[in-house]
Amino acid sequence: MYDVIVIGGGVTGCAIARELSKFEGKGCVIEAGDDVCSGTSKANSAIIHAGFDAAPGSNKARLNVRGNAMMDELAEKLDISFRRNGSLVVRTAEQPEEGLRQLLEKGRQNGVPGIRIVAGEELRAMEPNLADTVVEALYAPTGAIVCPFEMTIAFAENAYENGMEFRLETTVKEIEKEEGGYCVRVEKRAADQTVTTEELHTKAVVNAAGVYADVWNNRVSENKIHITARKGEYLLLDKVAGNHVQHTIFQLPGKMGKGVLVTQTVHGNLLVGPTAKDIDDKEGVNTTPEGLDYLPDSAAVSVKNLPLRQVITSFAGLRAHEDGDDFVLGEAADAPNFYNAAGIESPGLSSAPAIGEEIAAEVAAKLGLQKKEGFKDTRKGVQHLAELSMEQRNELIRQNPAYGNIICRCEMISEGEILDAIHRPIGARSLDAVKRRTRAGMGRCQSGFCSPRVIDILNRECGIPMEQVRKNSGASNFIVGKNKEI
Numbered sequence: 001m002y003d004v005i006v007i008g009g010g011v012t013g014c015a016i017a018r019e020l021s022k023f024e025g026k027g028c029v030i031e032a033g034d035d036v037c038s039g040t041s042k043a044n045s046a047i048i049h050a051g052f053d054a055a056p057g058s059n060k061a062r063l064n065v066r067g068n069a070m071m072d073e074l075a076e077k078l079d080i081s082f083r084r085n086g087s088l089v090v091r092t093a094e095q096p097e098e099g100l101r102q103l104l105e106k107g108r109q110n111g112v113p114g115i116r117i118v119a120g121e122e123l124r125a126m127e128p129n130l131a132d133t134v135v136e137a138l139y140a141p142t143g144a145i146v147c148p149f150e151m152t153i154a155f156a157e158n159a160y161e162n163g164m165e166f167r168l169e170t171t172v173k174e175i176e177k178e179e180g181g182y183c184v185r186v187e188k189r190a191a192d193q194t195v196t197t198e199e200l201h202t203k204a205v206v207n208a209a210g211v212y213a214d215v216w217n218n219r220v221s222e223n224k225i226h227i228t229a230r231k232g233e234y235l236l237l238d239k240v241a242g243n244h245v246q247h248t249i250f251q252l253p254g255k256m257g258k259g260v261l262v263t264q265t266v267h268g269n270l271l272v273g274p275t276a277k278d279i280d281d282k283e284g285v286n287t288t289p290e291g292l293d294y295l296p297d298s299a300a301v302s303v304k305n306l307p308l309r310q311v312i313t314s315f316a317g318l319r320a321h322e323d324g325d326d327f328v329l330g331e332a333a334d335a336p337n338f339y340n341a342a343g344i345e346s347p348g349l350s351s352a353p354a355i356g357e358e359i360a361a362e363v364a365a366k367l368g369l370q371k372k373e374g375f376k377d378t379r380k381g382v383q384h385l386a387e388l389s390m391e392q393r394n395e396l397i398r399q400n401p402a403y404g405n406i407i408c409r410c411e412m413i414s415e416g417e418i419l420d421a422i423h424r425p426i427g428a429r430s431l432d433a434v435k436r437r438t439r440a441g442m443g444r445c446q447s448g449f450c451s452p453r454v455i456d457i458l459n460r461e462c463g464i465p466m467e468q469v470r471k472n473s474g475a476s477n478f479i480v481g482k483n484k485e486i
């Protein structure tokens with residue numbers, strides 16, 4: 001019998017799991033994907049928002065500002081790439097002045113530190129590539145960028161090291177109330193695609209199922225919620241374009257969200273997007289010609305001379321937009337011990353640390369779980385050769401020659417890093433899982449050169465037959481047959 005089952009291994013579920021692992025009790029995260037960070041948490045703008053957008057008094061406002069403030073310590077302790085680059089919401093000459101002032105006022109009410117309006121030479125000195133029509137901007141020094149993969153994986157690994165169980169490629173199929181808690185029926189899919197079912201019993205459930213969170217709330221509660229998948233499409237540019245802007249450049253927000261931004265990523269690429277379109281398909285993460293065509297002109301409203309010839313890939317993510325326009329959090333009124341972390345659209349990444357803290361405290365208080373002695377609050381990520389000095393590299397290679405074998409040339413990722421990704425807690429078993437831990441495959445050639453070599457290593461180290469090595473979940477095998485006998 002579990003004390004808590006968390007449905008969903010995205011940033012929300014993993015942040016909650018890490019906070020839960022500070023308490024005694026038996027917990028488990030159930031994730032349908034082959035890895036944590038398989039859903040929306042892997043496809044977003046990667047901004048830790050300052051917190052001026054959300055309506056004062058909302059869950060979004062409170063948890064965004066708190067989550068943002070928690071990030072410096074978390075990044076330090078959990079070894080997460082994070083940088084306070086600051087954000088600017090720009091206004092062009094044709095746009096009304098009130099927009100920025102309203103944001104400034106909301107930001108002050110939400111308790112965002114240091115926000116102010118900048119204009120003229122100061123603004124141009126901060127960002128020489130702003131569009132010529134931009135006249136002023138709301139500057140938020142606490143705006144930041146993060147690696148969402150590292151953030152989610154760090155929470156998960158640290159939770160695991162503190163006793164949390166993770167069941168991957170395991171899908172919740174049914175939840176029923178029973179004496180003393182809930183029966184959760186799951187299906188486990190093996191690498192060869194065979195499926196087994198199991199019934200798990202738990203005192204409490206935390207629903208962090210992203211775009212599917214309405215399904216599980218509505219199974220156990222009469223207080224129905226409705227989540228629409230709101231697609232956002234992006235263009236990602238090569239690192240040579242990374243310095244085109246220094247801050248995150250937003251436009252004035254609209255009805256569908258914060259609009260198209262231009263930002264440096266924490267690893268030095270340039271990101272342009274997202275679009276915002278409601279769709280019926282909760283799995284619809286494909287990009288579209290219309291979405292991608294919309295981005296260049298839209299981004300040009302805020303930033304000029306975008307080097308769009310440097311686009312290396314495009315992708316899309318789905319916002320879990322709840323009709324009430326706020327996070328749905330806490331114990332369902334008519335389903336004791338069933339806790340929601342639902343409707344977690346933007347600023348969900350920024351709020352995750354604070355959502356984790358709040359939900360875990362609620363669950364622990366209700367179940368009477370005591371604080372755990374000896375909780376380990378630090379975790380070290382994969383050591384990256386490219387970030388070391390020449391002397392440090394040589395020393396590392398002397399200790400372990402696998403660090404001298406470069407597998408991903410674009411990102412300079414060594415075999416040693418890939419072996420680390422595979423053999424660490426919740427180790428990588430697919431190409432995308434290796435990519436999210438090491439960046440192998442994220443470079444300019446987008447894995448054209450390194451994927452066969454990573455397949456080889458996964459085959460050798462994990463005993464996964466070549467033809468069963470996958471890009472991610474489901475039938476995403478790379479090798480589908482032989483084209484000649486050897």
Ligand SMILES: Cc1cc2nc3c(=O)[nH]c(=O)nc-3n(C[C@H](O)[C@H](O)[C@H](O)COP(=O)(O)OP(=O)(O)OC[C@H]3O[C@@H](n4cnc5c(N)ncnc54)[C@H](O)[C@@H]3O)c2cc1C
Nearest residue numbers: 008010012032039040041044045047172210232348349350
């Ligand atoms: C385009 C876009 C841009 C965004 N930009 C930002 C930003 O810059 N800053 C910010 O703060 N926020 C941003 N967000 C929001 C942020 O990405 C999300 O709030 C956050 O990632 C949500 O995390 P989650 O864990 O709730 O959901 P997810 O990451 O989707 O995780 C849910 C998990 O549940 C699993 N699951 C679902 N059903 C089941 C089941 N039946 N059984 C087992 N597992 C299941 C899924 O596989 C998935 O992995 C953005 C979102 C989008 C779409």
Ligand SMILES: O=P(O)(O)OC[C@H](O)CO
Nearest residue numbers: 045257258259261274346
């Ligand atoms: O478009 P929004 O409001 O969902 O925001 C998404 C990101 O946080 C910013 O791009």
Ligand code: FES
Nearest residue numbers: 408409410443450
């Ligand atoms: S070699 Fe790995 S992305 Fe190009």
